[in-house]
Amino acid sequence: MKNLVASAFLVLASQPLCAETIRLDWLERQVEPPPVLSNLAGDPADLGLAGARLSVTDIATTGKFLKIDWDLHETVVSPADDFLTAAKKTLAEGAKVLIVRAPAADLLALADLPEAKGALIFNTSAPDQRLRDEDCRANVLHAIPSLAMRTDALAQMLLKKGWGHLALITGPQPEDRAFADALKASLTKFGLSLAGEKDWPLTSDMRRSGAAEVPLFTQDLRDHDVLLVADERGDFARYIPFNTWLPRPVAGSEGLSAKGWTEVVEDYGAAQLQDRFRVAANRPMQDEDFAAWVAVAAISDARTRAGKADPATLRSFLLSDKARIAAFLGQPVSFRPWDGQMRQPIPLVTDRAVVAMAPLEGFLHAENELDTLGTDRPETLCKAFGATP
Amino acid sequence: MIRALLLSTLLATPALADEIWVTNESDDTVSVIDVATLAVKATYPTGERPRGITFSRDFKKLYICASDSDAVEVMDPETGAILHDLPSGEDPEQFVLAPDDKLLYIANENDAVTTVVDTQSRKVVAQIDVGVEPEGMGISPDGKVQVTTSETTNMAHWIDTTTHQIVANSLVDSRPRHAEFSPDGAELWVSAEIGGTVTVFDAATQTEKGKIAFEIPGIRPEKIQPVGMLFSPDRTKVFVALGPANHVAVIDAKTFTVERYLMVGRRVWHLALSPDGTKLFTTNGVSGDVTVIDVAALEPLATIKVGRFPWGAAARPTPN
Incomplete structure (x- = not known):
């Protein structure tokens, strides 16, 4: 082990010499599950969170070799409790990079807190179009696909x-x-x-x-x-x-x-991620789990490549064309600089198989075929990112 | 080193029935291609999901990573019969055989472990903790350093083969897939599938010497995903398979510049040279075929249909 550490220093002389601890925050607004006709099982209690936890385990291996400790703080706010009070407390304690599972209204209220101005928030659950358009916020990136x-x-x-x-x-x-x-x-x-x-x-x-x-x-x-x-x-x-x-x-x-992800996605090495998730969470991986997983993976990649973990550095790396994040979907994912939406291939699935991966062959785009899915730069109503005329 | 051995074998016997062996990941078979006729002359069943493939130094044994069978299978290439399994750890994906023919270094994709197996005693000698999803496996020509790359940790782990300890870790771009030492052992080349780059390290100091990016007119950057790599027989070039870009890049091994892109089948992953060094074979997963390239002219010669999702390839000179 001593040997390993010494050599790691030689190889990665550009990295800081003392161990660096980076705090990540999982912030979740629980909602009363809506009644549905079926009596079969509803959403798992750790939906999303299990993805974040697994991803922190994954990036910890890179961290171990680079002397970076990732420290995940979990704040889950029950339906009876006030979300913003909990959010403010978390921010006051030093949360700067937040992986959030909350409905659109709560997410927006969080993003608009003065305390959250310099924070970087990853939306892992709200697909609402308005969060990418007129209600977009510069401190919010979306790891879950838009509607x-x-x-x-x-x-x-x-x-x-x-x-x-x-x-x-x-x-x-x-x-x-x-x-x-x-x-x-x-x-x-x-x-x-x-x-x-x-x-x-x-x-x-x-x-x-x-x-x-x-x-x-x-x-x-x-x-x-x-x-x-x-x-x-x-x-x-x-x-x-x-x-x-x-x-x-x-x-x-x-x-x-x-969907952004389902348990039937298996190509491009996805079977390995599915296996790891199933072992860790004792259930299949769903789209919100994947969104949380990929948010944490993107943060780690940005830290590794950009050399710093402050929200501004992470954000500018992720919105740049340097970001090529591995996400088991056959091509790198990245974030759109005009609205903060992560662009990703979208699996078209039945309960048992991937029927096709969008963008389908033949749907062309001048810059990135992934931008044939969702709001492209010329159509965006988002002004907060300064990437539109 | 391997190549030197191949060439010396060749000098002794005319290249009449040289073969390229290809694992078909979705068919649980290996296809045997006759290098002279460019036809598939045999197909043998294997364990589930065969991926990595390599021969013993005397070409009397074929090792196959049967990933979903959690085994490395040992096949008699004369008959196609499975002789026995080697203990491999869970989900072996790729491996590399030490130059002394004794130890096999296996990447256990699901376990974040490199398993070292003695091919003679058939026992596990060591298990080394590496990053998440190890895959790329290289070994220095002198056998002293083994490199495992881990796809999700994005690192090359340098392992001392005497102590079986990691001695250094080098960061590379996203999803490293393959590690290849230069024949003189001075350099290590690592391909990063999602990063879209190849990083060249000075093997003695583990420092980065260069990074190679690719650009093909008419092909989106995100489709360019380097995987398999191979030095040309004269060591002046490196061939790099570019995955869904459906091309193989030809790189000048000295200047690290891309000289040419050769169009091949769909989703090209791994490469093998014919024992006489005149032909390059590429495994094209999606199109289910193998492209044959004339190494001197750098032109595609033929396409050979094999099984579903061909993955790895290995060459065998057949003495007649």
Whole structure:
């Protein structure tokens, strides 16, 4: 060990000579899980956090050789407690780089705290478009894909398959509406058309009556190639496939879906990450786990390459074209300098397999094909990053 | 060193039935390519997910990393029969055989460990803690230094083969995949798949001598992902497989400048030279084939269909 340390100094003479401890903060706003029809298991209690924990273990190996200690502080705020009070306390204790799982409103309130001005916040859970557009904040980077990235990925797939006529069922929740809006915008962007649309009104228990209710409900939709469903909480959509009036595939929140990560992603070395996660967390890795994992990986990469770990250095490295972060998706991921969104390939998946990876072949872009997914520089409404005219 | 051995074998026997052996990761087979006819002359079953592949110095034994079988298999290349397994640790991905033919250094991708196995006693001699997801495995021509690179830790770990201790760690760009010593042992080359670069180290001091980046007109920088590397027979060039960029770069081994890019099949990962040094074979995973390149002309000669997702390649001169 002595030998190792001595040689490490020789090799990495540019690194600081004394051990460096870098504090990372996990900050989570717990919410009451919304009621859903199914009685099957809901979100795991350590969703997201398990990804951050694993990633800290991963980067600790680089840290060990570079004499950097990564120190993860975990603050989980229960639904009954005040989020901002906890956030202020964390910031006062010295939190500078925060990996956050919180709804959009809480995330924004955190970012706008005077104490958070010089901090760097990673959003690992809120897909809301407004956080990347009019409500973007210079101190917030997004490791979770925006809704538009996911719906653009889906639209590319539909276009590529020649399934140009779609029908859409939208659930009653605000996030269903937001997903449906993003879907419609993506259909327009890629020249696809919506043949019919209905809101999901039923309150009956689909577990028993799906076979009776869904055919009738879908009977009057105009003919379509694929039935899209917006049900982001996973409430009713699971009862739709194979119960439709016409024999049509289902996509969107159910059936073929576009997500930042799911347990079926296995190529490009992803199987190793999935295995490590399963051993560490005793469950499969979900999109929010991956977002937290990749946020921590990006921080470590920025520290290693830029040589410093203050928020400003990390931020400017991550927003530069020098950032090439390994994320098991077949090509490096990086952050868009106009809105802080991480650009990444989006897996299009069923429950059992990756059907395709977006961007699909043939969707071209002048600079980076990943920017065919989500809000590109000319379309952004974000002004806080100073990267737009 | 290996090459010197190959050449001397060749001088003794005409190159009539030289072979290139390729592991097919998704088919659980190896394909045997006849170098003279450029046809697949045999396909043998292996354990699950074969990746790393190398021959013993006398070419009488073939070692195969059967990753999902958690074993290194030893095959008789005359018959294709699996003779026995070597204890390998979990999920062996890639390995390198010491020049004395005795010790095999195995990267255990899932365990962050390099396992050292004695090929004769079939016993594990040492396990060395390295970074997360070790893969690239190189050994100095004198056998004194083994280098393991770890994909997620982004480092090359220099291991003293006498003590089996890490003596130095060098940071490289993201996702290092392959480590290759120059034939004279003076340099270590490490490819970084996601970083898109190759770093050249002075092997004696472990200091960086140079870093090579790639640029191919019409191909996105993020598609350029260097993996396998091989020195040309005359040691003046280094071939670098560029993954989904579907090209092999030809680098001047002295100046570190890229001389040329050769188009090959899709997602090119590893490389092998024919024993006479005239042909380069590349494993193209996605297109499921092998491209043959004329080393003198630097032109592709042929494409050979093999199994699904060819991964590694190794050459065997067959004495007749």
